[in-house]
Amino acid sequence: MSAKQNRFKQSKKPRRGDVMPRLQWGRMLNRLLLVLVVMGFVYGVERLGHQLESIPVERVVFAGDLLHVSRDVLVERVTRHLAVGYIGLDLEAIQVELEEEAWVYRAEVERLWPRQLKITIVEESPIAIWGEGGLLNHRGKIFEPTGAQDERTDLPVLEGPEGSAIEIMRQYRLMSQLLGDQQLKLVRLQMSPRGSWTAILSGGTELVMGRQEPLEKLRRFLWVYQRTLVADFDRVKRVDTRYVNGLAVAWREQQADSNG
Structure with a gap:
């Protein structure tokens, strides 16, 4: 092989100084693409979150035998929490609110997709009249609804x-x-x-x-x-x-x- 051919082959090999800038630019481009993808994902999640939060509650369903509790009073208590939308509902806060009603022993609150709220009410079951104005439930808890003695004269x-x-x-x-x-x-x-x-x-x-x-x-x-x-x-x-x-x-x- 002649010296001219050897020089031709050597000239075809990339020099180290030429390869490094291309690798650096490639890495920077990959990082930029990754950042753009992450930003797009975060933006999409935020948009989706805002859309979900804006979904209103269209219906509130009450379950359970309501013998002493007024449905209108329960609706009034629940309505105070609906402004935040379906996804933003604080179910625990609604439960606490409902259980402040004298005749409510327990309230179970759950979402029903897509836009409903289901509330199951368990009323108190008094076993005795307590003193002059209260009632006593099966766990020894005293509660004081209006007109308790008028309705439970058999206790x-x-x-x-x-x-x-x-x-x-x-x-x-x-x-x-x-x-x-x-x-x-x-x-x-x-x-x-x-x-x-x-x-x-x-x-x-x-x-x-x-x-x-x-x-x-x-x-x-x-x-x-x-x-x-x-x-x-x-x-x-x-x-x-x-x-x-x-x-x-x-x-x-x-x-x-x-x-x-």
Whole structure:
């Protein structure tokens, strides 16, 4: 091979100084394209987010048996949260808002695609009237709806100092079971601020049990009731069980004969 041919072949090889600028420009172009793609993606996501946020809630569906809760009141509470649009809804805030209503025990809030809001309402199930204006649910929680006693006259009345609801409810259940075995019905149970127990039966008879061991005193009363009081119990006004080895009975005064 001649020297001229060797020079020709050598001239065809790219020089290092020529390759490096082309590689650098290629890398810069790739980076620029990547930045443009990312910016376009972010812009698209933001546009989509704005469009979704602007979707209004077209319908609010209520589920559950609404016996005491006003649907109009629930709608008013929910409407306060709808201005943010379907996607922006704060479901937890709506739930808290609804559960502030006295008769609402639990509210479950969920989105239904594309533009609906479903709200399931579970109402309170009171087991007793509490004091003069409240109701007591199955968990010992006191709630105070308007006109509670007017609507629930069939419920027993429980009463006691603050923080005593659960204990009074427990004692009521135990006492009701003992009395029910003898066909007696407990309609009112009260704990005084000093912890003294008093019960009222369906016929109006008052049982005074004091502070110590009310269930044991109730059992003592039932033992005497079965043996000596059952026949004339409608005449018994008050039974005091606070004595160590017995009890005291107060009788109702005999009503004068209307013809006498």
